[in-house]
Amino acid sequence: MDVAFVSNVVYPFVTGGAEKRIHEIGTRLVERDHDVTVYGRHFWDGPRETTHEGMTLRAVSPERDLYGEDGQRSIGEALEFAKDIVRPLRRNAANHDVVVASVFPYFPVLAAKLALAGTGTPLVTTWHEVWGDYWNEYLGTLGPFGKAVEHATARVPQYPIAVSGVTADRLAARGQPRERIRTVPNGIDYDQIRRVEPAPDAFDVLFAGRLIEDKRVDVLLDAFDAVDTDATLGIIGDGPQRDGLERQAAALDSADRVTFLGFLDDYEDVLAHMRGARVFASPSTREGFGITYAEAMAAGCTVIGAEHPDSAADEVIQDGGFLVAPNADALATTLMRALHGAAPPSDPKMVAQQFDWGNVATDAEEAYQAAIRRKWGGI
Incomplete structure (x- = not known):
């Protein structure tokens, strides 16, 4: 052919x-x-x-x-x-x-x-x-x-x-x-993701994606701030909303536990942070597919996505993670559960391997x- x-x-x-x-x-x-x-x-x-x-x-x-x-x-x-x-x-x-x-x-x-x-x-x-x-x-x-x-x-x-x-x-x-x-x-390249060593400075909760309105990082920041924990949040990516999101984060009680890493040129650096993170959270309301969910599941993260008619998150995550309404209260509740060890019905790595x-x-x-x-x- x-x-x-x-x-x-x-x-x-x-x-x-x-x-x-x-x-x-x-x-x-x-x-x-x-x-x-x-x-x-x-x-x-x-x-x-x-x-x-x-x-x-x-x-x-x-x-x-x-x-x-x-x-x-x-x-x-x-x-x-x-x-x-x-x-x-x-x-x-x-x-x-x-x-x-x-x-x-x-x-x-x-x-x-x-x-x-x-x-x-x-x-x-x-x-x-x-x-x-x-x-x-x-x-x-x-x-x-x-x-x-x-x-x-x-x-x-x-x-x-x-x-x-x-x-x-x-x-x-x-x-x-x-x-x-x-x-x-x-x-995804499943074997490549599994070979990457976890980042030594990894975060407990991670987001990776373009910083635009549909990704709803503002919701993630509010949800993270509402969780009673000493966990850390890393945000990978850049975009037109970055300045506003950094101002929002600076006003939070958890401001000292939130880090904006910007765009990472080396893809394996992103994977290393996924391999080190406990939870990957992205309440995006518009996803034609949602590749970061599959990457994060392959990395072994507990993944949280948003249930929304304009997002294919449910098709990717399936029962290998959690789906929540795209609001701060719902996300905070599930984020707290995930940080305390709640596991999805299926092994995220097995779900990711099909991709x-x-x-x-x-x-x-x-x-x-x-x-x-x-x-x-x-x-």
Whole structure:
């Protein structure tokens, strides 16, 4: 099988969830004797076409900043990459059995569909999230434009993969028949996580993620402050809410036990803190998947997530952790129980192991082959 991935950013030269998924699945497909090509921007040193861990990397656009001064993804960057992908992808379409495009940003997906028109090569899409009305919050007056592009992308003929049932349901609400949507979750390197030594300066309670409103770190701070304990809280990550959260933390009775670590460049440093923590708490109300829950369970943490219709936390945590209402009182109660040794019904490590990249790659491989054979559900 010859698989082509379309992604403006390429891991490990740019780090992020969508590009890491491509890397982890792609390298495992190579190990299984499949050919893998990644079409992206030229973020690596050396020639425009090179080989990395067995995969062919093919630059169709120069390196460019992905974010504008406002911290949001650049629409101009997405449009430029979409324009640049059409000709090389069409020229090489006959060499690929299937093309897999990450849905965000949307324009490259639409461009890939245009490039493959009439070639017979199927387009598989990977949906990490479906934003819907959240576009209004993200883009303000341009929100209707974001919603319209998302809606148009959802209705393009494709073989759609969602990373969770929540994302699949939201995609179906935008016109893609639910029976046609396959679910292939995101993954973790279980053995890597288990090999990492716990951080010597680890915290009792840990959060890791982008500091934005939906992560509800403000709720976590209030809940932690309400717990009668001498436990410590570490917050890994950065984002637009960091200054406000640090001010909130400084006013708490537990201020001397709360530490903001910022963004950690080395992924294994994050894992080391997870391996050392007793509890991982993230009351996030918007999670297309929630990879940190799986990582923390693999690390052996007692995990607490929020039960919310816009979050797939329940699909990841299952019975390997605890789910609470996303408010300070509910979180504080469960946090206290966890710090006093309350254990979930199932071993978190066993639940996490199902998300190992080897298992995810097998599911993805089967999905790609189904698209090639035109044996996709509902088609």
